[in-house]
Amino acid sequence: MTSLISLADVSVVRAENPILNKVSWQVSDGQRWVIMGPNGSGKTTLMQVCSGYIYPTTGVAEVLGYQIGKDNVSELRTQIGISSSAISAILPPNEKVLDVVLTAAYGLTERWHEDYEQVDIDRAQQMIETWGLADMAKRTIGSLSEGERKRVLIARSLMNDPEILMLDEPAAGLDVAGREDLVSRLSALAEDPLSPILILVTHHVEEIPPNFTHALLMSQGSISSVGPVHEVIASEPMSQAFGVPLGVEFGDDRWYARGRTPSRGRRARN
Secondary structure, three states, X not given: OOEEEEEEXXXXXXXXXXXXXXXXXXXXXXXXXXXXXXXXXXXXXXXXHHOOOOOOOEEEEEEOOEEOOOOOOHHHHHOEEEEOHHHHHHOOOOOEHHHHHHHHHHOOOOOOOOOOOHHHHHHHHHHXXXXXXXXXXXXXXXXXXXXXXXXXXXXXXXXXXXXXXXXXXXXXXXXXXXXXXXXXXXXXXXXXXXXXXXXXXXXXXXXXXXXXXXXXXXXXXXXXXXXXXXXXXXXXXXXXXHOOOEEEEEEOOXXXXXXXXXXXXXOOOO
């Protein structure tokens, strides 16, 4: 398989503090990845390197044939779809859902004086229908529920038919119904052989769709464990990455995690 993301000993250092420390990672076509780790473990920085928004201090990062920090990555960024809270925060609340999705064609967050071809409008409408938003197309994004906004963000991130789709905590803030709806939709996307490479960042194993293939665990800026999802999202690797004893189980196509309390010996009776 050809590696579409290839990181070799990538480090990112800020104020003499390593945020990423010699990270090596390969992502191939057709793979669906989940990335997990404690807060501050380097997950967001890793995504920013892979999307060309942060350059490595040392090491080599190549994404879709572009070397980050050496090649002009403006074209690369159009080939990567990103759904994150940072993008959600800058969307004008009065912008209509159709326009929120459509403006991704120009990398904008609101309509201005740009002209769109019919092919762009058709693509935006297709994404809106795919993500169950057809009856909301003329509503403003500020009037939507959190779950609906999350689906708009993903529809927007798919507007340009990207090679790679990065989802940074897409289920954060959702209630149980919203989370289950989103996981079901992401599972269907992961199952589609024509979908882009998927990279999901999450804090909760319950949010991992069943069709994801690989996992990467981070701890203190380094890779703690990496490989097939069923080998990595497991009790021992997860306990090591998060620094607490965890019991991780898989059943009915879903993962579950719980804390394990060390057993205590019973006090002897007199």
